[in-house]
Amino acid sequence: MKSANSQSVSPQPARFCFIALAAAVSTALLAGSISAHAQGSDPGMMRGNEGKPATGQVPQQIEKQFPVGASWVVLSLNGKTYPADNNRPFFVLDSQFQLRGFGGCNTFSATAYPLRNQGFAVSPFAVTRKSCGPQIDAAERAFLLALRMSQKWDVVKGNLILQGANGTIRADRSL
Template identity: 45%
Template sequence: MERAAAQIGAKVRKQEEKAPTPSGPVEQQFPFGATWILADLGGKSIGGDAPSFNLDDKLRAVGFGGCNTFSMSLYPIKEQKLAAGSIAMTRKTCGKEIDDTEHTMLVTLHSLPKWHLESNGDLTVSGVGGTLRFKRGL
């Protein structure tokens, strides 16, 4: 009886050794210090002065929403999400289309969105406001 239990135990250990270890998707490192320029919002191209932001290594995002400048704390966290602090911004109005784009971008960045660096170097951010695709600036 003991010998049978030992043989079963040895078989189980062998199977565990052969079993592949689970590996989920590899988390990417957020590229601090890069300037990101909004290329499209939900597949719709952005015209005019494109919104942009830069996230430094002190986790401070500063940017331009298309009409107003803004700053906020922005933290890349597990599962490739972004957690945001309060937004400080100027309060100009520049017309419905520009104001709506700015609002959507800031709501999306502030909604605990998921982010992903694409193979072509673009940054995609998806959250409550929609999907934002940024191109890396100079």
């Protein structure tokens, strides 16, 4: 039997205090570790050079700008040269990002966006539906598919290069 004067001490409050203390200590250690890692990852912060760039850094390249408003005549698709005739594709991307051109038989239009890191995205095309014979139609389909699937662009030696999963288009400025 218990006497009326005896007090029973429950182990629960002591366990709760120990868990709370352990959580506080581990939080403090983690915060200190993160702070030390952040300072260690930038040696300039240890020397008080917070606002200054570290010496020896490579300067960032200025990103190229897509030549909006220029007319382009297609020279080749996947290395195969187009003959210099009336069936050679051409296109222009205007300042409103409207891509318009001629695929070899039909005219087309779409919306196209030059993206960061010389990315390129083209919407589905609106195309007229004229047939110019099996060879020209097949060449036009291949060109339009390569243009639609273009993901990267570059200007190399004055030529616009569009690359994607369905091929590489090389075009030159036209008048």
